[in-house]
Amino acid sequence: MNLTRVLVANRGEIACRVFRTCRELGLRTVAVHSDPDADALHVREADLAVRLPGATPAETYLRADLVVKAALDAGADAVHPGYGFLSENADFARAVTDAGLVWIGPPPEAIEAMASKTRAKELMGVAPLGEVTEADLPVLVKAAAGGGGRGMRVVRELAALEAEVEAARSEALSAFGDGEVFVEPYVEGGRHVEVQVLADTHGTVWVLGTRDCSLQRRHQKVIEEAPAPGLPPELVTELHELAERAVRATGYVGAGTVEFLVADGAAHFLEMNTRLQVEHPVTEAVFGVDLVALQLLIAEGDALDPEPPAPRGHAVEARLYAEDPAAAFAPQTGTLHRLSVPPGVRLDTGYTDGDTIGVHYDAMLAKAVAHAPTRAAAVRALAGALERAEVHGPVTNRDLLVRSLRHPEFTDGRMDTGFYERHLAELTAPAVDPYAPLAAALATAGGHRFGGFRNVPSQPQTKRYRSEPDGTEHEARYRHTRTGPAADDSGVRVVHASPTRVVLDISGVQRKFAVASYGDRVYVNDVALTALPRFTDPSEQRAPGSLLAPMPGTVVRVAEGLVEGAAVTAGQPLIWLEAMKMEHRINAPASGTLTALHAGVGRQVEVGALLAVVQEEQK
Incomplete structure (x- = not known):
């Protein structure tokens, strides 16, 4: 069957990602949206869009009946679920096919076998814990459906178990419409390693290498890479074989990921995600494939080549979140004034300049991906690109990503899932350029000759700023002279000062500062500063x-x-x-x-x- 019009039952970055491939293949696209997403980027990029009514914005994308109706009303002939929401819901897959539409995903039976983590573990011969005792601690409470770290809690004290189970159940119900949770042993010091698989309806299975996703916060991945570094060849072979076994045991079709915890040289099965993963671009980069295009090809009934392409090089992905890592990763909201990364790095995003980051959905703004012949080159390229990126708006984890990529434990490939528990404090320590406040003040002062100049020397002009998000206050002092503003520091000479660019000669070394202002918020080389009033109410x-x-x-x-x-x-x-x-x-x-x-x-x-x-x- 040749597809013509695809509805993506999702939002944000993944919807935009699927639409991009559909456009390249000549397919028309349909978006669905909640009321807060009425003007979202994925809605603007689609050929057609359908509003989904819902009691709450979070519930909207979980209404299978409304999504199927939207597909039929828009004349779509296929539905791509993306990831999250209904992507691993077997009833939704059945509803799509029962309506005469093509489901771009695995058969409902395979979803049922693997989408519930409890049933998946039984299939792979791993049993969750029953009654928990002190001897079992620490344990991990985990949602049976969905992923993305929601509905997960580490419990180290037996007295806290009941409350954490209830919290996990509530969170899972809100995110996935399914409050089932289970408890399993929590293995500390392990690495999160996964295997990408792809299978067609003709019996061909591709195993597309490994990914390491060990850098996580709140059990949600932050930095991923392919292939997983430093694994013994025999362990890689075992991981590949276990992943293929899971595919063939369930009659799996389409793209999927089999996840493991690797500790002490042994692989512990975690789960199988019966969908595309957030981190799929690193596999695409290494194998030179478009996994969404291959999903569409398989859904149309075509066959994969007998063997997958050979891997080449290394790829690393970092997830840019609107959150404050120094404040327990608290989500941030507001206007995204500017988002841009240097050329040479892939950027997948569901936002563009001027969009509003709301409170209803995941805090991920974008994914940045670098590919290079070696791991060291890919890591260096990604860190450099993120450092030079323009990210103006809510507080983000950008600085954390840059520091993480440059941390010796990561560059040496010695990281595990406890990386941020050990290093978060040092990675989030404030580090504001001491000349950023001065550059902000000079940009505001401008380069007008004689502006504010007096024949009689007077007190210097003083402006105060608060660096974000740490809240430290800074003072900048400068004077107006016949030739323009001058720093109130004999070791600093102002070479140029305009509203968008300041050049300072600091002890003989010229430094350049790009300045962007949005109301009282100023970004100086992406250091975020808030201009403070002279007097406080x-x-x-x-x-x-x-x-x-x-x-x-x-x-x-x-x-x-x-x-x-x-x-x-x-x-x-x-x-x-x-x-x-x-x-x-x-x-x-x-x-x-x-x-x-x-x-x-x-x-x-x-x-x-x-x-x-x-x-x-x-x-």
Whole structure:
């Protein structure tokens, strides 16, 4: 069957990614969207778009009946599920085919066999834990459906198990429409290694090498690469054989990924993702293939070549998130003013300049991918490109990515899934260019001759900035002279100063600063600074112990028995916010008394909203 029009049952980056291949193949495209996504990039790029009504924005993309109706109404003949949402839902796959549409994915029976992690483990001879005892700790609570780190919790104390199971169940239900969770042993110090597979309807199975996805936060991957470095050849062979066994055992068709935890030279089966993975571009780069095009080819009934292409070189991918790594990876929202990476690096994104990063969906802005003949060259290229990228808008993990790629443990290939537990503090330490505030001030002062010049020397002009996201305040001092602004520092000479470019001669070395301003936010070589007013409004000051919402979201839980006047202890979870399909705990900053509580279940809050006040006990 020759496809003509494809609906992508997804949003954001993956929808844009599938549309790109469809356009290259001459296929027309259909987008679906929630109300917050009405003007999203994937909607603008599609030939046709259909609104999906839903009780909540998160629920919208989980309505299989509405997606199928949208495909029929738009005249689509096939549905691509992307990843997340309904991509591993066997009932959705059946609904698509029952409607006479082509499902670009594995058979529903294969999804049922592998999409539930509990059933997948049984098929591969691995049993989840039953009743958990102290001897089993630490354990991992994990959602049976879906992925992306949602519905996952590490439990190290038996007393915390019940609460973490409930939190994981709630998160999984919100993200995947399925609250089933299970418990398995948590293997520390292991590497997350996966194998890409592809199978057609004619019995051909391609095993497209390994990927290492060990750098993770909240059990969600951050940096991935192909092939996985440093694995013994015999272990690679074993991983390939186990992956092919899973494919043939389930009658699998299409693209899929078999995931393992590698520890002490042994491979432990984790799960099989019956869909395309976020990190698929590194495999595409190494094998020179388009996995989406191959998915479409298989869906049309065509056969793969008997053997896959030979791999070449190494590829590394970094996920750029709108989040603050130094604040427990709290999601960030706001306007994305500018997103650009230097040429030579692949950028997959669902956003463009001027788009709004909202609270309802995943915080990933883009994926940057570098490919080179060697691992060292690919890692170096990606780190350099990210360092030079322009990312103007909400706080992101860009600096964390650059530092991670340059960390000796990563460059030497010695990383494991505990990398950020060990190194996050050093990787998120503030490091603001000391001359960035001066460049920002000079750009604002401009290069007008005689602007503000006086014959009689006076006090220097002073401007204050707060670096984001660490909140450190900086002061920049300069003077107006006959030839333009001058630094109030004998070791610094202003060579050029305009609103977008400043050049300083610092002790004989010229340094160039690109400046971009958006209201009171200034980016100097991508150092984010907020211009501070000369005087502070006393009404804006918060009482000590104020708990502010770190991100926009919805209050989904309040600690049992929490009322004004209650005693709380330092670190005690008080309030749970849901944002971007993840739950975030707001803890008591100190032991004391709750003197105010403004958070009620169901309340929508903006970033900085006052949730509660804890008066610290006097010692």
